[in-house]
Amino acid sequence: MRAASALYAAAGSLILSALVSAPAGSASAHPVAPGSPETVGTETLGTAVAGQRAAAAGLRFTRCPAVEDLPAPVTCATVSVPLDYAHPDGKQIKLTVSRVKATGKKGGKKAARQGALVFNPGGPGGNGMYFPLVGVVPEWKRISAAYDLVGYAPRGVGRSAPLSCKDPKRLAKGPTQAPTHPSESYKRERIARAQAYARGCATRNPGLRHYTTLNNVRDLDVLRAALGEQRLTYLGGSYGTYIGAVYAQLFPSHVRRLVFDSAVDPDPHRIWYSTNLEQSAAFERRWADFRAWVAKHDDTYHLGSTPEKVLTSYERVRAELAHKPAGGKVGPGQLQSAYLQVGYYDDYWPMRAVALSAYVKGDPKPLINQAAPSPRAAVENENSGAVYTAIECNDAPWPTDFRTWDRDSTRLARTAPFETWDNTWTNLPCAYWSAPRQQPVDVRTAPGALPPTLILAAERDAATPYAGARELNRRVAGSVLVTERGAGTHGIAGGANACVNRHLDAYLLDGMVPGPGGAACAPHPEPAPLGGK
Numbered sequence: 001m002r003a004a005s006a007l008y009a010a011a012g013s014l015i016l017s018a019l020v021s022a023p024a025g026s027a028s029a030h031p032v033a034p035g036s037p038e039t040v041g042t043e044t045l046g047t048a049v050a051g052q053r054a055a056a057a058g059l060r061f062t063r064c065p066a067v068e069d070l071p072a073p074v075t076c077a078t079v080s081v082p083l084d085y086a087h088p089d090g091k092q093i094k095l096t097v098s099r100v101k102a103t104g105k106k107g108g109k110k111a112a113r114q115g116a117l118v119f120n121p122g123g124p125g126g127n128g129m130y131f132p133l134v135g136v137v138p139e140w141k142r143i144s145a146a147y148d149l150v151g152y153a154p155r156g157v158g159r160s161a162p163l164s165c166k167d168p169k170r171l172a173k174g175p176t177q178a179p180t181h182p183s184e185s186y187k188r189e190r191i192a193r194a195q196a197y198a199r200g201c202a203t204r205n206p207g208l209r210h211y212t213t214l215n216n217v218r219d220l221d222v223l224r225a226a227l228g229e230q231r232l233t234y235l236g237g238s239y240g241t242y243i244g245a246v247y248a249q250l251f252p253s254h255v256r257r258l259v260f261d262s263a264v265d266p267d268p269h270r271i272w273y274s275t276n277l278e279q280s281a282a283f284e285r286r287w288a289d290f291r292a293w294v295a296k297h298d299d300t301y302h303l304g305s306t307p308e309k310v311l312t313s314y315e316r317v318r319a320e321l322a323h324k325p326a327g328g329k330v331g332p333g334q335l336q337s338a339y340l341q342v343g344y345y346d347d348y349w350p351m352r353a354v355a356l357s358a359y360v361k362g363d364p365k366p367l368i369n370q371a372a373p374s375p376r377a378a379v380e381n382e383n384s385g386a387v388y389t390a391i392e393c394n395d396a397p398w399p400t401d402f403r404t405w406d407r408d409s410t411r412l413a414r415t416a417p418f419e420t421w422d423n424t425w426t427n428l429p430c431a432y433w434s435a436p437r438q439q440p441v442d443v444r445t446a447p448g449a450l451p452p453t454l455i456l457a458a459e460r461d462a463a464t465p466y467a468g469a470r471e472l473n474r475r476v477a478g479s480v481l482v483t484e485r486g487a488g489t490h491g492i493a494g495g496a497n498a499c500v501n502r503h504l505d506a507y508l509l510d511g512m513v514p515g516p517g518g519a520a521c522a523p524h525p526e527p528a529p530l531g532g533k
Contacts, residue, residue: 044250046085047218053088054079054226061099067159073100074132079226081155081219083210091207093161095219097226098151100132103144111145115256116227117508118150118220122238122262122491124213124391125384127158139494142505150227155219156211156387158380163211163390165201168382174373175331177322180417191402194428201390202434209435211390217246221254231256233508237491238262238464241455241472242271245443248450248476257508258453261493262461265468266475268440272392272427273399277412278465280423284416286343286462286488293346294353297529301357314339317359317367326359327368336422338371343419343462344490350530357531393430396440400431447477454507455481456500460488473518480513487523496524 057080064076078094102113119131131151135144143149156163179186201208220243224232233256236244241260248255265275291307291314304310318332325331338355341348355366399405405424413420453476457469466483473481482503484492492500499521506512 043085043214043218046082046088047221049088050080050082050085050218050222051225054081054222055228057226058228059097059099059226061097064098068096068098068129070098070129070133074098075100076129079152079223081222083161083207085215085218093155095155095160095223096129096153096158097223098129098132100135100144100149102146102148103135103141106142106145111142113148114146114509115148115229115233116150117143117147118152118223118227118232118234120152120154120220120234120236120240120243122236122240123157123384123388124154124216124239125157125387126237126239127153127380127384129153129158134494137494139501143494143508146509147233148227150223152223154216154387156390157383161207162383163201163205163208163386164383165197165204165386165389166382168378169375171373171378171382171385174329174334175321175325176333177331178333178336178422180421181413182421187402187406190425190428194425195432197389198393198429198432198434201386201429205386205390208390209394211387212394212438213242213246213391214250214438214441216243216391217250220247221251224254229256230254233257235259235261235493237493239264241464242266245472245476246441248445248453249441249443252445252449255450255453257451257511259493259504259507260453260455260469260472260476260479262464262491263455263457263469263472264464265471266440266443267471268396268442271396271440272430273396275468276423276427277408277420278467279463280412280418280420281416282460282462282465283340283343283419283423286460287339287418289460289488290342290346290349290352293349293526294356297353300529300531301353303353303357303360313360314356317356326364327372329372330364330368334371334373335367336419338367340419340422343488346487346489346527349527353529354531389427389429392427393433393437394435395438397437398427398430398433402428402431405431443472443475445475445477450476450478452507452511452513453479454503454513455479456484456492456504457481458484458487458489458492460486461490462488463490480516481518482514483518483520485520485523489524497521 059077061075061077064070064074077097079097080092080094082088083091083093104111119128121128128151132149134140135149153160155161232254234244242264244258244260245266288307291310294301294303294310295306298305303313318335321331321335339352342352355370358366409420409424455469455473457466459466469481473479484497484500493504
């Protein structure tokens, strides 16, 4: 399941008005990329060659193309990177980059420039080009005074050598089904779809095997060089934390400051099959948090005075949509996709509760508005999904026998039915992937190899469960964990929690981190109810 940070979603909605189990248990029958010392050495040398070339060329920032929809003062550029770092003089691809220069103003006083802050929103498949716009948000003004805010579209995303695995027009159609306990015939249908999708990825993208986390990390180092930065200051959200962790392992001497916001578990034995099962279990907990909030506001929404009664209301709506889709477009699949967002961000809780309440009362319009497929977003969504699939499938071995997926998902769905099977279908193309698999990097940095680094995590985050932040904390020597207790927003940097933001500012502006035991922040306030009668 794709997991992008709250900053990604918030910037999209607030600024652009648009807009990461058990072990797999079966060996992959696909070839695994050897990762031999010779290969690794060649690609490391290739990264150095590409970095030197990028440093000499620099970046030429100009007005952003209209397709980016980024207003001044944002400017745009491109950086060339090798498709294959083992052949740095071979085919080059261009990554798009965006920037707003440091304002140099902090509370009416001058602020010294500290360089570039590079952001990756996660996904895989998230596009960070919007990031420089956050500088106008009050929570970011101190940081934007000292840093150039730099976003980019990673390889495969947006205009950066984009990937596509199917016709985007096929994504914009509804309604679809989404059974929480699928029948054998439905499983066969989804297997066929996964096989077709994997074939589409292979046939439509000749360089598919080069879209990996390792190459994302190498691209990041080339971008650092192109920006003229001797050492990298980086903020990664969600999957972007995994890029940051692998970067710390491969390029420790290039690190200035790293912020890991909502951390992926970097344990190589859990990338990516097991982490997705763990994610599904965590979404069940967060789904329960939403239903408890709705029940607490039953005088507003009238969906039930207990979480169980709210679930009954939701399941009743799901059953009705299976037989009579709302507006002819919103079936159980679209309902599931819309309500999955409440597991990521509690900002969605009021509007989703309003839509469900209105539908129960006979008004389907709010639900249609919130859940119907958007043809305008089809190309972006298809591209994001293609990049997600390519990176996760290329990165690691996956079970190739559907019986393993069926066993694990059936077992988990007994206690976590909300998202388990939908998450399974999202990742199932990896069972039929033809490109070589890599072995994930074992991230374990030595004491003293890095400057202090900062991990931010919400205790009830569903997309990147809190255990992953603790694992990253154990593996990255000198890292310090700041926890938002009792909250579950995915991506908390520069968000609604002033305590978290104070730690972020102290680290990025002054290099200060809490003591070795980390720090805890009280949760940000729950959203207020909206609408209802």
